[in-house]
Structures are given as structure tokens and as C-alpha cells.
């Protein structure tokens with residue numbers, strides 16, 4: 001038996017009460033591009049997801065791939081800009097985004113889970129009508145003049161409607177869905193959607209037991225840099241107002257709030273680079289990151 005499998009067994013040894021809680025429940029896992037790291041990290045993630053499936057949990061994986069898109073853009077010598085953490089996406093950029101997300105990244109994640117003994121199938125939000133998207137509009141207010149300006153991010157979208165049918169069929173057939181964050185408008189236009197947003201929308205629609213957001217920080221940290229194990233929605237809102245929850249953490253906690261307000265029992269932000277982060281979060285008392293509850 002490999003060291004990795006022994007570690008999995010050690011975590012499972014004390015997991016009986018948790019296994020009951022999650023039996024036949026849906027757990028949506030957002031696997032961020034930064035959390036993917038080296039090939040071995042992806043394979044280890046695959047083994048954990050396969051194990052979840054094998055012990056009776058129904059995992060649904062939504063992956064990102066920002067760094068992987070950046071690597072391809074560098075090879076193609078195409079420049080990319082971000083506004084409020086979102087990639088400005090013209091028609092040429094959209095081709096690259098869809099090619100990378102629905103191509104190698106999606107297949108790598110599905111293959112890692114399949115190799116570990118579960119059957120995973122990669123789809124994008126365009127498959128089976130999963131995500132109907134619309135163009136995202138964002139505004140900024142100029143602090144000097146107080147004038148509001150509408151930003152044009154091109155083909156950046158947001159989910160307008162999630163049709164969970166394809167996911168339900170896959171889950172019913174013991175297939176682990178692996179979703180690339182691309183959607184399609186009513187007119188057939190493809191949209192690039194932030195992966196956190198897609199994970200939140202899917203978790204909300206499926207009323208998942210848990211939404212796990214794997215990133216490359218330990219969770220939400222307080223002003224002293226200490227990990228906060230649990231927060232209510234009100235405490236998160238206060239953190240944003242007071243400014244110690246900022247930058248890339250804001251869309252993440254907002255996604256968690258969106259999900260728990262739609263019936264997800266708990267949303268967790270945790271460090272995907274920690275070995276077996278998913279298992280530790282679900283199957284141990286202390287959990288692994290920051291749990292956000294209603």
C-alpha cells in the first residue's frame with residue numbers, strides 16, 4: 001500500500017459518524033487553478049475524490065484554470081488583463097479560455113479521478129444545457145466625481161439559470177461530474193465564467209450538503225493572520241466592511257454566502273495544497289479551513 005493510501009485509511013478510521021452525515025449527500029468541490037500545482041497534487045486530489053465516491057458521497061467537481069490559461073496565453077504571446085479579478089475576454093481570448101478549460105484541464109481532472117478507481121466524466125457548462133449564461137455587467141464609481149461607469153468585460157458571463165438534469169443523471173449512474181466553467185447564452189454565445197461563481201451556482205441549485213472551495217491559502221485569516229475555523233454570514237459581511245477580508249478573498253466568501261443563502265448547509269474555504277484537504281475537512285472534527293454557516 002502507498003503512503004498516500006495509508007494516510008487516507010488513517011483519516012477514514014475515525015470517520016464513521018461523518019460517513020453517516022454525508023451518505024448519499026452532494027458535496028460540490030471547487031478545485032482552483034492555483035490549488036492544482038504539480039501533477040502529483042492533481043493525482044492526490046483525484047484519489048480523494050474517488051474515495052469520496054467509493055464511501056457513498058456524491059462529489060461534483062467544478063474546476064478553475066486561471067494559471068493554466070495564462071501559461072497558454074504566454075505560449076501564444078497574447079496579453080491578458082483582469083478587472084475586479086475577472087479576465088477581460090474578447091473573441092480571441094474566449095477561444096483560448098474554452099480550449100484550455102474544457103480541454104486539457106477538464107480532462108486532466110477527470111482522468112485523475114478515473115485513474116483512482118471512480119468513473120469521472122468531464123463536461124463544460126455548455127453540455128446538457130447545464131449553465132445558461134448572460135453577459136456580466138460590472139460598474140465602478142469614480143471616487144473623485146462619484147460618477148458610475150459601466151465596465152465592458154467582453155464575453156465574461158454569469159449563470160442565469162442552472163439546469164441540474166445532466167448532473168442528476170450522472171450522479172444517479174455513479175459518475176463523478178467534472179465541470180469546466182464555461183456557459184452559453186440563450187442566443188448560443190459562449191461565455192467565460194469565474195469558476196468560484198459556477199461552483200456556488202451549482203451547489204445552490206443542487207442544495208449540496210457542502211461546498212468546498214480549494215484555494216492556496218489556509219482559509220479566512222483574522223487580522224493577526226490566524227485561521228478562523230468558523231464564521232457566520234454576518235461575521236463575514238463585517239470582515240468585508242472592516243477591510244480585513246479583501247482582494248481575491250471577497251469573491252470567494254461572497255460565493256459561500258450565495259450558496260448558504262440558497263440552502264447549502266455549509267461552505268468551506270480551504271487550502272487545496274494540503275494533502276487530503278477534502279477528506280480532513282469532511283471526516284475529522286476540526287475540519288481543515290474556514291466553515292461559513294448561515
Ligand SMILES: Nc1ncnc2c1ncn2[C@@H]1O[C@H](COP(=O)(O)OP(=O)(O)O)[C@@H](O)[C@H]1O
Pocket residue numbers: 032033034035214215216217219220221222244245246247248249250252
Ligand atoms: N482575511 C483574509 N484571509 C485570507 N486571505 C485573504 C484575506 N483577505 C484577502 N486575502 C487574499 O485572498 C487571496 C485568495 O484569493 P485568490 O488568490 O483569488 O484565490 P484563487 O486563485 O484560489 O481563486 C489570498 O492569497 C490573500 O491574498
Ligand SMILES: CC(=O)N[C@@H](CCC(=O)OP(=O)(O)O)C(=O)O
Pocket residue numbers: 031032033034063064065066067069085086087097156157181192193194195196
Ligand atoms: C471570467 C474569468 O475570470 N474566468 C476565469 C475562469 C477560470 C477560473 O476561474 O480559474 P481559477 O479558479 O483558477 O481562478 C479565467 O478566465 O481565468
